[in-house]
Each structure stands twice: as structure tokens, then as C-alpha cells.
Amino acid sequence: MATNFPASLDSLTNPTSSDSLNSPSHSAQHANSNDAIEALQAKVGVDSSAVTSSLDYRVGRLETFPIQLNGQTISADYTIPSGYNGVSAGPVTIASGVTVTVSSGSAWAVV
Numbered sequence: 001m002a003t004n005f006p007a008s009l010d011s012l013t014n015p016t017s018s019d020s021l022n023s024p025s026h027s028a029q030h031a032n033s034n035d036a037i038e039a040l041q042a043k044v045g046v047d048s049s050a051v052t053s054s055l056d057y058r059v060g061r062l063e064t065f066p067i068q069l070n071g072q073t074i075s076a077d078y079t080i081p082s083g084y085n086g087v088s089a090g091p092v093t094i095a096s097g098v099t100v101t102v103s104s105g106s107a108w109a110v111v
Contacts, residue, residue, distance in 0.1 A: 001028070003035035006043050010036055 004010050012032055013024045045054025052058075 001032055001035075003032070003039045005036060005039040012036070 001010075010032070013029070015024055015026075015029065042051075043053075043055060045051055045056030047056065048060065049056040
């Protein structure tokens with residue numbers, strides 16, 4: 001069986017001490033484990049990975065490119081002061097998972 005990961009989780013058969021080497025197939029057990037390990041390695045990625053779908057690449061981008069506002073690094077739950085570039089009923093808190101875009105004229109839009 002080829003691995004289903006990362007699209008879905010595999011269902012692997014664990015042999016017992018009383019099983020013979022052909023039931024379940026010993027070679028198939030190794031092949032299935034190897035396929036799953038290779039899929040995990042591809043998903044995680046190597047150090048400094050250039051593969052954009054790997055977790056190493058994605059985490060590296062988060063650590064390398066923090067959001068900057070007026071020269072100040074912004075992290076999760078940052079508050080934009082009232083009156084700053086279009087924030088009129090502020091302050092506005094940027095929570096984790098929120099996307100902030102800058103439209104024409106440098107006005108902020110929280111989406």
C-alpha cells in the first residue's frame with residue numbers, strides 16, 4: 001500500500017508476536033512504514049527548505065518576515081492606535097489569524 005499521508009491518515013497493521021513473516025507480509029510492513037516516513041519527511045522538510053509546501057519553509061517565513069508598522073514589529077494581538085492611517089473608531093486589535101491589508105492611501109483594512 002502506498003501512503004495516503006498527507007491527504008489522509010494511514011491505517012497500518014501491527015503484527016503480533018504469533019504472526020508468521022508472511023501474514024501480514026513482512027516486506028509490505030517495511031514498505032508501508034518507509035512510505036509513511038518519507039511522506040512525513042517531505043511534509044516537514046529539511047532545514048532551510050525551499051519547498052514552499054513544507055512546514056520548515058512556512059515556519060521559516062513566519063520567523064523571517066515579521067509585519068512592520070511604522071518601523072515597529074507587529075506580533076499577534078497588536079493594537080493599532082486610533083487615528084493611525086484610517087483607524088477612526090480605534091483602537092483596533094489585530095488577533096492571531098487576522099489578515100491586515102493596506103489599500104491606496106495607506107489606509108488599513110482588517111479582513
